[in-house]
Amino acid sequence: VRIYRIDELIFCSKDLRAQDILAWMTRLGPAVSYKIVPEESLSIIGSSSKNEPGELYTIEIQYNIAQPGQRRNKRVFDLLFCLLLLFTLPLWLIFSGKRSAYLKNWLTVLVGGKTWVGYAAHAQNATLPKLKPGVFSPLDALKGLNINDNAAARINFLFAKDWNVWRDLDVLSRQ
Secondary structure, rough: OOOOOOEEEEOOOOOOOHHHHHHHHHOOOOOOEEEEOOOOOOOOOOOOOOOOOOOEEEEEOOOOOOHHHHHHHHHHHHHHHHHHHHHHHHHHHOOOOOOOHHHHHHHHOHHHHHHEEEOOOOHHOOOOOOOOOOEHHHHHHHHOOOOOOHHHHHHHHHHHHOOHHHHHHHHHHHO
């Protein structure tokens, strides 16, 4: 704060206890404006004075996967991957550990009933943009890790928010 002459400091209550936040606020004094981000929140609360009402700053979330152009990119990727699988059929039948998943779902993905990479099924969130059921999920790329429902829901959220073709390719390359 002193080195960079910061005049506003935002604390995250997930990372710091309330006692520590108050201790730092006391130590740094009234020259700094303070805000607190509550745990599991997408907003910031705070007031510059005890005599003024607090301000609320919220983060508007833009899901990349909800954008029409990105939806189209996802569908084109699914189709191109189906064609790639068709042309390299002998190779992936020999070398792929998930050949049954590819064989069983290839036609369904081709006709648009499924997508190659979708949300983790056991951690659905009603606020996320709708996707066709996925053959694989981002969780499949995290083999061997014990992922609870909260972590899976967070991975689904990040998948929807930051989706791009490379994410799908990354998940599929780990199969």
